[in-house]
Amino acid sequence: MPRTYGLTGPISEDLPEEENLIQTRKLLDTMKSYNVYENNLELENRERVVKRLESLFRDWLKEMCIEMNVPKVVTEKVGGKIFPFGSYHLGVHSKGADIDALCVGPGFLERKAFFTSFFAKLKAQKEVKDIQAIEEAYVPVITLSWEGIQIDLVFALLPQRSVPDNLDLLNNSIVKNVVDARCVRSFNGYRVTEEILRLVPNVLNFRVALRAIKLWAKQRNIYSNKLGFLGGVSWAIMVARICQVYPNATASTLVIKFFKIFSMWVWPIPIRLIEVEKCTYNLPFWDTKVNRCDRYHLMPIITPAYPQQNTSVSVSRSTFAILNEEIHRGHAICLEIEQKKAKWSELFEPTDFFKKYQYVLRHVKMKIDIATHRTQLSSPISLYFTTHRCFALVSSDCSFVL
Numbered sequence: 001m002p003r004t005y006g007l008t009g010p011i012s013e014d015l016p017e018e019e020n021l022i023q024t025r026k027l028l029d030t031m032k033s034y035n036v037y038e039n040n041l042e043l044e045n046r047e048r049v050v051k052r053l054e055s056l057f058r059d060w061l062k063e064m065c066i067e068m069n070v071p072k073v074v075t076e077k078v079g080g081k082i083f084p085f086g087s088y089h090l091g092v093h094s095k096g097a098d099i100d101a102l103c104v105g106p107g108f109l110e111r112k113a114f115f116t117s118f119f120a121k122l123k124a125q126k127e128v129k130d131i132q133a134i135e136e137a138y139v140p141v142i143t144l145s146w147e148g149i150q151i152d153l154v155f156a157l158l159p160q161r162s163v164p165d166n167l168d169l170l171n172n173s174i175v176k177n178v179v180d181a182r183c184v185r186s187f188n189g190y191r192v193t194e195e196i197l198r199l200v201p202n203v204l205n206f207r208v209a210l211r212a213i214k215l216w217a218k219q220r221n222i223y224s225n226k227l228g229f230l231g232g233v234s235w236a237i238m239v240a241r242i243c244q245v246y247p248n249a250t251a252s253t254l255v256i257k258f259f260k261i262f263s264m265w266v267w268p269i270p271i272r273l274i275e276v277e278k279c280t281y282n283l284p285f286w287d288t289k290v291n292r293c294d295r296y297h298l299m300p301i302i303t304p305a306y307p308q309q310n311t312s313v314s315v316s317r318s319t320f321a322i323l324n325e326e327i328h329r330g331h332a333i334c335l336e337i338e339q340k341k342a343k344w345s346e347l348f349e350p351t352d353f354f355k356k357y358q359y360v361l362r363h364v365k366m367k368i369d370i371a372t373h374r375t376q377l378s379s380p381i382s383l384y385f386t387t388h389r390c391f392a393l394v395s396s397d398c399s400f401v402l
Contacts, residue, residue, distance in 0.1 A: 005201050006244035006273055016250045023252035023337070027212060030344040036094045036215055046088070046099065049146050053153075054082040056125070057103050060118050064109060078106055079163040085190040087232050090197065092210045098150035102190045104167065107159040111180065114155040115142065139185045156186040170194055172306050176281050184283060184307070191305040192233060199273045199304060200240050201247035208251035210239045212347075213258060219350045220326050225311075228319035234301045234311040238262065241271055256338060259331035267320075270300035276308045283307040299323070 004010070031037070038046075058080040065075035086100035087093040103114065115133045119142055123131050131144040142153040158167070159177040168174075169191055175184050200206040213235050217223035225231035230238075242258045243249075249257065265271075276285075285307035288294045299315045302308050315323070336342035 003201075005199060005247060006241065007275060008245065010247050011245040013248055015248050016253065020250045020253050024208070024250040027252045027255065027344050028208065030348065031208075031211060031215060033345075034215055034348065036211060038093075038095050042095070045147070046149060049149055049151070050082065050084055050099065050101065053101065053146070053151070054080070056121060057082055057105075057118070060121050061105055061109075064113060064117065068108070070108070074161055077162045079165065080105055081163050081165065081167060083169065083190045085193040087214075089190070089193045090210065090236060091203070091207045092214060092236075094211075094214070098152060100152050100189060101154070102186055103153055103155045104158055104163050104169075105155065106161050106163060107157045108161065109157060111140075111155060111157065111182065115140065118142075139189070140182055154186040154189065156183040170198075170305070172277060172279050172281075175283065175306070176279070181283075188303070188305060188307075188309070192303045193236075195304040196236055196240050196273065200243040202243065205249070205251045205254060206240060206243045209243070209254035209258065210236055212251070212255045213239050215348055216330060217326075219348045220329075221351050222319075222323055222326055225314055228314050228316045229323060230299075230301070230312055230315070233303070237273060237301050237303070237311065238271055240273055244273065256334040259327060259334045263328050263331040267299050268297060270302050270310075272302045273304040276302075276304060276306050279306050281307070286310045 058078075061078050061080040062075055065078055070078075081104050083089075083102040083104065084099060085102055087097055088099045093099075103118075105114070115135050119131070119133050122128050122142065122144060125146075127147045129145040131142065133142050134140060139154055142155075144151050144153070157178070157180065158174070159179075169187060174191075175187055178184050178187070197203060197206075214223065214232070217230070217235060222229040223231070223235070225234075239254070239258060242254050242261060245261075246254060246257050283306075284291075286294050286300070286302055286309050294300075294310065297310050297313060297315075298317065298320045299312045300310045301312045302310055330347060333342055333347045337344060337347070
C-alpha cells in the first residue's frame, strides 16, 4: 500500500501530463532569469565553509576538555557536530543567502563558553569578519561573515558526554532531558527543517515549488516575519502541505495548486504537516485547547516537530489582509497561465510600492516609514515599516493603533 503523507489522504494522485512538464520547464527558465540559483563553484564553497566550521568546533571541544581536565577517554570521543538548517538545508537558498547552523556539544560544557571561548577562536580566523555574539536573543546566536558568506550559529548542549556522528536529532528523547529552554529552541530549527524534508513525497519537486513561492513572496514584499508577514519556514510548511496532497504533481502544478488551495483556505484553521507526538516534557507548545492566547492567532502555520510552534505568530490583521490579497492575485495569474494567457514572469512582477500605498510618511531621524495600504475594504488598513524595536498600525486618519 503506498505511503500517505500528512494528516489526510491526497486530493489527487494524477501523474503529470506533457503540458505540466512544459510548464515546469518554463517556470524553471523564468526563475533562472532572476539569478536565484548558485553555480557549482559557489555551492562547493558553502560546503567547504561548513566543513571548516565543524572542524574548528570539534577542535575547540577537545581544547575545552583538556582545559577542564576531563579524562582522556572522554576527550578522545567527545565528537561534536554542526547541523545546517533553514533554507540551506532545505536546498532552496538563493544566491548570497546566509547559512543557519546548529552546533551540538556535550552536556558537561557551559553555554557561556560557546559565546566567549569559541567566539574568540572564530574571531582569530583570518577568514572571519563582522563577528558578533547575541546572547540575549530569543535564540542566542553568533553571527559572522566567512569569506563573504553570512553565517548564523546557534548552540545546544546534548545531555550526554559525547556527540556521535550518527546522532538522530529527530528523536523526541533528545529534548526530554534538556533543562535549558534556549537549547530546546536551538535544536528546534534543525528538527523542523529535517521533518519538513521527510514529510514531502518528492523533495526535488518540493524544492522547485518552494523556490518559486519564495521568489514570488520576496518580489511582492511579503517575505518577512519581522514586518508581520511570513518567513521562510512558514512558506516551506505551506508548500510542503500542497506536496502532500498532490504527491505526483510537477513543480509548476504545485505552484498553481498552492494559490488555488490557499485562496480558498478558511483561516484560522491551522496548516499542519503531521500530528506531532504529545510528549509530557513540560515544554511550551502551540495548542488552542491548552493555551488561550493561541486561539487568537490569525494564520496558524504549525511546525512539525515537538514542541510544535506557530511560525506566523507575528501576522496582524493588516498584514493578514495583504497576504490574502497577494495570494488571490497569484491565483488569478495562475489561472491565466493555465489558459496560456499569461507568463510566469507576471507572477513574479515586483509590487509597485507607491501604487499599493496611498500615503507614505517618512521620519528621517527616527528611520520610520508609515504607509497607508489601499485595500478593497471600506477604509484603508495601514501598515508601517519601521526600526527593529517598534511595531504599530496606523488608521486611515493617521491616528496610531498599538
